[in-house]
Amino acid sequence: MNIVVLVKQVPAISDIKIDTKDNNLVRVGAPSMMNPVDLHAIEAALAVKDAVGDATITIMTMGTALAGEVMRDGIAxxxxxxxLVSDERMAGSDTLATGTILAKAIEKIGGADLVFTGKRSTDGDTGQIPPAxxxxxxxxxxxxxxxxxxxGETARITRxxxxGLETVEAPLPAVVSVMETMNTPRNPKIRGKMSAKKAVFQVLRLEDIGLDSQQAGAAGSATKVTELFAPEPHPVGIMISGDTVGQAVTKLVETLASKQLL
Ligand SMILES: Cc1cc2nc3c(=O)[nH]c(=O)nc-3n(C[C@H](O)[C@H](O)[C@H](O)COP(=O)(O)OP(=O)(O)OC[C@H]3O[C@@H](n4cnc5c(N)ncnc54)[C@H](O)[C@@H]3O)c2cc1C
Known part of the structure; x- marks a missing residue:
């Protein structure tokens, strides 16, 4: 069985900076890590391999060479x-282009019986890559x-x-997007960490996956971010209480009246 796990590198900070010129995330120089839920996608793949025995798991990311480093956590x-699917012409890809590129890369390595992803990334947060x-x-x-x-040839999930909970099944091959609640990711052993350090990744560029520059980056994207802004914080509310409902209502009326809202 061929299993592919997709992982994404995301900023490891809550204070994300936006480049005001092109409305993109400033990724250069920002500390980064694997999208946390992708660790659960890796664990899901390993659990299938443990169960079926004969399986090869390939971890894949689209991003810069630095982004590719997160894949070592999977090897470990x-x-x-x-x-590593990497090409400077892929920079600025929206979810349409990313979905096209990753699918072509999976086809290039011979396809898959199962593709695991996280449910969403913590930066883009669209959840559009699994359906794409x-x-x-x-x-x-x-x-x-x-x-x-x-x-056998059927994958069955609950969600x-x-x-409440529903059970859904589909014939293989299938894409499965994974929630954090599915499993507990295992810890790497020393031997795994050593293999991870030494691992050399196959690199796929646009030509390798049969795409050209018009199908990637801004040219291959159907959407353009025109504005990004932080939402205004909600003002702090006032909690009104009293020993009885009557007292609380009286206080509420007084408060509204004092603010000239009645
Ligand atoms: C309108 C628009 C414009 C954008 N423009 C830019 C841009 O100019 N530059 C830029 O850097 N980003 C841009 N992005 C963000 C970029 O498109 C997304 O980061 C990327 O397409 C993945 O979408 P997501 O993060 O929402 O993934 P989600 O769909 O939320 O991620 C779900 C899962 O898909 C997998 N996955 C997601 N991305 C990857 C990946 N790259 N490699 C491997 N697996 C992956 C992971 O398993 C992840 O857990 C844009 C997004 C939008 C919506």
Missing amino acids: VGVNQGV LAQNLGMSLLSYAESLEID KNHD
Whole structure:
């Protein structure tokens, strides 16, 4: 079985800076880490491998060479190999272009029976990559998975909806987006850490995956960020209470009257 896990490098800070010239995140110089939920996607892949035995797990990211470093965390816990999809012409890709590029890269390495992703990234936070991949690869999408079971050629997940938990199944191949609640990521052992340090990743550029510069970056993107701003903080509310409902209502009326709202 071929399993691909997609991971994204995200800023490791809450104070994200935006370049006002092009409305992009300032990634250069910002401390970074693996998108936290992607660790759970890796664990999901490892659990499937543990269960089926004969499986190869490939970890993949689209980003700069520095972004590729996050893949070492996957190698350290038992992922077999890494693929860095990297090309300066991919910079500025929106989710449409990213979904196209990652799908082509998966096809280039021979496709997959299962593709694992996190449910969302902490920076872009669109949750659009899993459905984009499923669409581009012609696979079923099992999104927001809280649990996963592989039963022969069928993948079955549970996920929360407004009424409770639902069980959804689809034939393989499938894309599964994973929630943090699905599992507890395992810790790397010393041997794994050593392999991670030495790992050499395959690098795929645009030509390698059969795309050109018009299908990547700003040229291949259907959307453009025209403005980014922090929302105004809500003013602090006033809590009105009293020993009885009557007292509370009296205080409420007095407060509203004092603010000339009555
Ligand atoms: C309108 C628009 C314009 C944008 N323009 C830019 C831009 O100019 N420059 C820029 O850097 N970013 C830009 N972005 C952000 C960029 O498109 C997204 O970071 C990227 O497409 C992934 O989307 P996301 O972070 O929302 O992923 P989500 O869909 O929230 O992520 C879900 C999962 O998909 C996987 N995944 C996501 N991204 C990757 C990746 N790169 N490699 C491997 N796996 C991945 C991970 O498993 C992740 O957990 C833009 C986004 C939008 C919406």
